[in-house]
Amino acid sequence: MIIRRPDPIPSSEITSEREYLGRRDFIRAAGLAAAAALAAPSALVACTERGESSGGDVDQTADDKPNSFEQITSYNNYYEFGTDKEDPKANSGAFKPLPWTVQVDGLCRKPGKYAFEDLLKPQQTVERVYRLRCVEAWSMVIPWQGIPLADMLRRFEPQPSAKYVAFTTVVRPSEMPGQRGGFQVLDWPYVEGLRMDEAMHPLTLMATGLYGKPLPNQNGAPIRLIVPWKYGFKGIKSIVRIAFVDRAPPTTWSLANPNEYGFYANVNPNVDHPRWTQASERRIGEFRRRPTLMFNGYADQVASMYAGMDLRANF
Amino acid sequence: MVRGATGLTDLGADPVRALEIRTGLWTLRFLAITLAVTPFRQLTGLGVLARYRRMFGLFTFFYACLHLSTWVGVDWFFDWHAMAGEIVKHKYILVGMATFLILTPLALTSTNGWVRRLGGRRWAALHRLIYVAAITGTVHYLWAVKKDTLFPLAYLATFLVLLGYRVVQLLRRRRARARVAGGSGAERARSAATG
Numbered sequence: 260m261i262i263r264r265p266d267p268i269p270s271s272e273i274t275s276e277r278e279y280l281g282r283r284d285f286i287r288a289a290g291l292a293a294a295a296a297l298a299a300p301s302a303l304v305a306c307t308e309r310g311e312s313s314g315g316d317v318d319q320t321a322d323d324k325p326n327s328f329e330q331i332t333s334y335n336n337y338y339e340f341g342t343d344k345e346d347p348k349a350n351s352g353a354f355k356p357l358p359w360t361v362q363v364d365g366l367c368r369k370p371g372k373y374a375f376e377d378l379l380k381p382q383q384t385v386e387r388v389y390r391l392r393c394v395e396a397w398s399m400v401i402p403w404q405g406i407p408l409a410d411m412l413r414r415f416e417p418q419p420s421a422k423y424v425a426f427t428t429v430v431r432p433s434e435m436p437g438q439r440g441g442f443q444v445l446d447w448p449y450v451e452g453l454r455m456d457e458a459m460h461p462l463t464l465m466a467t468g469l470y471g472k473p474l475p476n477q478n479g480a481p482i483r484l485i486v487p488w489k490y491g492f493k494g495i496k497s498i499v500r501i502a503f504v505d506r507a508p509p510t511t512w513s514l515a516n517p518n519e520y521g522f523y524a525n526v527n528p529n530v531d532h533p534r535w536t537q538a539s540e541r542r543i544g545e546f547r548r549r550p551t552l553m554f555n556g557y558a559d560q561v562a563s564m565y566a567g568m569d570l571r572a573n574f
Numbered sequence: 575m576v577r578g579a580t581g582l583t584d585l586g587a588d589p590v591r592a593l594e595i596r597t598g599l600w601t602l603r604f605l606a607i608t609l610a611v612t613p614f615r616q617l618t619g620l621g622v623l624a625r626y627r628r629m630f631g632l633f634t635f636f637y638a639c640l641h642l643s644t645w646v647g648v649d650w651f652f653d654w655h656a657m658a659g660e661i662v663k664h665k666y667i668l669v670g671m672a673t674f675l676i677l678t679p680l681a682l683t684s685t686n687g688w689v690r691r692l693g694g695r696r697w698a699a700l701h702r703l704i705y706v707a708a709i710t711g712t713v714h715y716l717w718a719v720k721k722d723t724l725f726p727l728a729y730l731a732t733f734l735v736l737l738g739y740r741v742v743q744l745l746r747r748r749r750a751r752a753r754v755a756g757g758s759g760a761e762r763a764r765s766a767a768t769g
Contacts, residue, residue, distance in 0.1 A: 334587035342722035345586060395720075397588055444721045515721055534664055534718065539656070543587050547651055 666717030
């Protein structure tokens with residue numbers, strides 16, 4: 260029987276005082292992780308590669324224990340279903356994620372309307388356990404299933420003039436209570452965007468499931484974006500449109516409040532939000548705050564994309 | 575808000591945040607109840623309510639204490655350095671702290687002994703600060719939310735109505751007094767008839 264060791268901790272984290280003082284916890288966690296590996300190997304591995312898309316290793320440290328299904332599905336920001344964290348679970352029962360169609364257009368050679376099944380069929384599903392850091396200074400660890408966005412986008416054959424990818428969420432007031440009524444919190448549809456290199460990055464995922472189940476409605480069924488080094492609001496849910504464009508597309512939160520939310524929204528403990536410190540976060544299920552990592556701990560994989568950029572100006 | 579009112583039984587996935595939100599909301603609710611006692615008493619003639627005003631005021635302060643101690647002891651776990659940074663950097667926390675500082679002397683001087691020591695008029699003047707606390711407390715709430723400003727604005731409207739009631743009352747009383755003091759006998763008679 261093979262006992263899987265947890266992924267190695269990158270050298271940058273080995274000697275931190277917190278880590279040193281928490282060595283007993285680490286050993287305990289490593290023991291648990293080894294036990295978990297015997298029970299459910301797929302859940303432990305940060306990044307299981309199948310097929311050709313290569314993700315590189317995700318530096319999942321031993322204390323990144325995935326949150327429970329219950330936590331992940333009962334504490335959500337999905338304003339189309341209401342602004343309280345409990346609202347999406349309570350109010351998304353009427354939402355019908357299938358059948359689903361995604362419209363692909365803009366600067367690509369294969370635009371069109373793609374049925375959800377056709378979108379997924381030719382691709383290999385991968386498993387990714389990612390940290391999710393909300394701009395509100397809380398975080399989770401979530402085992403997603405999905406398709407690397409790069410694999411999906413390549414099928415549409417983007418033209419060289421395509422510099423950005425724009426995403427749009429569905430508008431269905433009849434099924435989404437947050438989109439009805441007199442007091443609308445945001446302008447619908449919710450829109451988001453990525454730079455082309457961010458969209459093509461191997462860590463960027465189009466998620467269709469979590470914990471081996473199809474995405475629950477409150478988590479963005481049937482298909483949503485996951486960009487683990489960015490704040491959670493970049494992870495647009497229930498996507499109905501993907502457009503290749505040549506200019507930075509508008510994004511919902513920066514439209515709503517340009518002083519507080521930028522286009523990039525990279526997790527950065529050194530640039531504070533006016534309301535929430537970004538230097539630390541509370542992992543859901545934990546009592547004490549933990550320091551927030553640059554690029555949410557994915558700096559080794561993504562920092563080079565932003566080399567030379569003023570991250571304070573491009574927040 | 576309605577669910578929050580059902581109590582502290584189900585704190586959800588982030589109990590620290592839930593505690594902060596609920597204790598904060600109950601502070602504002604009791605503040606509104608405290609301020610509503612006098613208008614309600616005057617409009618209904620239920621003089622007995624006056625006796626409960628101090629108790630509601632102290633409930634307000636009790637929840638403000640719970641709210642602040644959750645932030646200090648649970649959310650930040652006595653990390654004074656980090657908390658100092660939070661107060662300086664985030665204006666909604668600054669205005670929240672100011673609100674607590676306003677409420678503290680009001681709670682301390684709520685006893686009969688302090689009413690006597692300060693004298694009724696000075697005591698009343700000091701305790702008018704509760705209207706300032708109502709507004710700063712609501713601004714704290716308004717600045718803490720992202721875009722869902724409906725409830726903060728509803729609290730603000732409530733406090734403005736309660737404040738407006740007292741202001742109108744004060745102006746009327748002052749005008750009546752001015753009329754009585756400076757007016758002719760005929761005016762005095764008229765004001766007595768209408769007032």
